[in-house]
Amino acid sequence: MPFTPFDLSGKVALVTGGNGGIGLGMALGMAQAGADVCIWGTNLDKNNFAQKQIQDIGVKSLAIQCDVSDEQQVEESFAQTIQYFGKVDSCFANAGAGGGAPFHEYPTDLWKKVMGINLDGTFFTFRAAAKHMIERGEGGRLIGTSSTSAIHGAPRSEAYAATKGAMLSMTRGLAVELARYQITANTIVPGWIETAMTERRVGDERFEDRVMKRVPARRWGQPEDFAGLAVYLASDASSYQTGEEFIVDGGYTRF
Numbered sequence: 001m002p003f004t005p006f007d008l009s010g011k012v013a014l015v016t017g018g019n020g021g022i023g024l025g026m027a028l029g030m031a032q033a034g035a036d037v038c039i040w041g042t043n044l045d046k047n048n049f050a051q052k053q054i055q056d057i058g059v060k061s062l063a064i065q066c067d068v069s070d071e072q073q074v075e076e077s078f079a080q081t082i083q084y085f086g087k088v089d090s091c092f093a094n095a096g097a098g099g100g101a102p103f104h105e106y107p108t109d110l111w112k113k114v115m116g117i118n119l120d121g122t123f124f125t126f127r128a129a130a131k132h133m134i135e136r137g138e139g140g141r142l143i144g145t146s147s148t149s150a151i152h153g154a155p156r157s158e159a160y161a162a163t164k165g166a167m168l169s170m171t172r173g174l175a176v177e178l179a180r181y182q183i184t185a186n187t188i189v190p191g192w193i194e195t196a197m198t199e200r201r202v203g204d205e206r207f208e209d210r211v212m213k214r215v216p217a218r219r220w221g222q223p224e225d226f227a228g229l230a231v232y233l234a235s236d237a238s239s240y241q242t243g244e245e246f247i248v249d250g251g252y253t254r255f
Contacts, residue, residue: 005237009034012085013234014078016068016125017095019046021195022145022188022226026092027054029227030234036060038081038088040095042067060085068095068121069113078128090141090234091129093122093167098197100156111159118163122170126185130178139182143233144171146189148249168245175243184242186233191249193221217250 013030017023018039027037031054038061039054041047047063054061062084066077081088097117099110126142133140149157150164167187174185192211194202201207202220212218229246232238247253 006231006235007034008231008234011035011089011234012038012087013090013092013230014038014040014081014088014129015092015094016040016066016121017145018092019043019050019063020223021197022190022193022223023092023094024050024053025223025226026094026230028057029224029230030090031057031059031061032227033231033235034059035089035234036085038062038064038085040064040066040068040077067117068093068125069116071120071124074121074124074128078125078132082132087136087138088129088132088140090143091125092143092145092230093125094145095121095125096145096160096163096197098157098160100160102156103158106159114159115163118160119166122163122167126170126174130174130183133183134178134181137181139239140184141234141238142171142174142178142183142185143230144168144185144187146187146245148189148191148247148253150189152253172243179242182239184233184238186238186242187245188226188229188233189245189247189249190226191215191221191247191252193223193225195223214255215250215252216255219250221248221250 013035015027018027019041051063064077144167146167147164149161154161171185171187
């Protein structure tokens with residue numbers, strides 16, 4: 001009998017912020033492994049484009065317009081996801097927002113926006129998913145997208161870094177609390193990845209001279225670099241691995 005631990009056929013994955021960047025890279029990887037995929041995003045055009053890409057692989061897909069910082073939208077979107085797919089086996093809290101400014105001039109409204117999307121949004125999403133998984137009684141996977149800014153100094157990005165560090169702590173607690181329900185909780189920690197959030201840095205000679213030279217892999221990370229890890233974390237192969245941080249940064253934090 002063939003060994004197929006990474007076959008996601010029959011499983012349903014939910015990816016917030018799944019209409020682009022790392023989220024779409026993970027969604028496409030899981031779809032290629034056989035999973036049906038639901039993506040949440042605020043941009044309707046990007047949602048539709050991402051949904052078509054997933055459907056073209058040959059699996060079931062749904063895109064829902066959802067602002068994860070809004071508790072009611074999260075609850076309604078999760079209910080819609082369950083109504084369409086019948087279940088959620090793995091939930092990727094990937095939606096996020098940046099926003100840099102000198103700390104002594106950091107606007108309060110921007111601080112609250114970043115906290116609302118990155119931290120409150122993860123809480124609302126994981127809470128809805130955990131409740132469903134506990135009630136369903138068949139286990140599940142919770143995966144958050146953090147950042148290397150959570151583990152090294154990130155000037156002018158203290159709000160972003162604070163949310164990503166909090167996500168690590170939240171996920172460690174969930175790993176312990178939810179293990180009795182066969183629910184794992186892990187975190188992906190990306191480094192410098194070429195996405196819409198970093199596009200102003202790509203091609204910036206001064207930035208790349210200072211930062212890219214410190215990346216041992218000598219390149220920007222790409223969304224597809226997260227496809228295999230997403231498949232692993234959504235699969236039965238990762239059923240005994242929980243409370244971990246998976247750093248994907250081309251060796252940046254080790255140099």
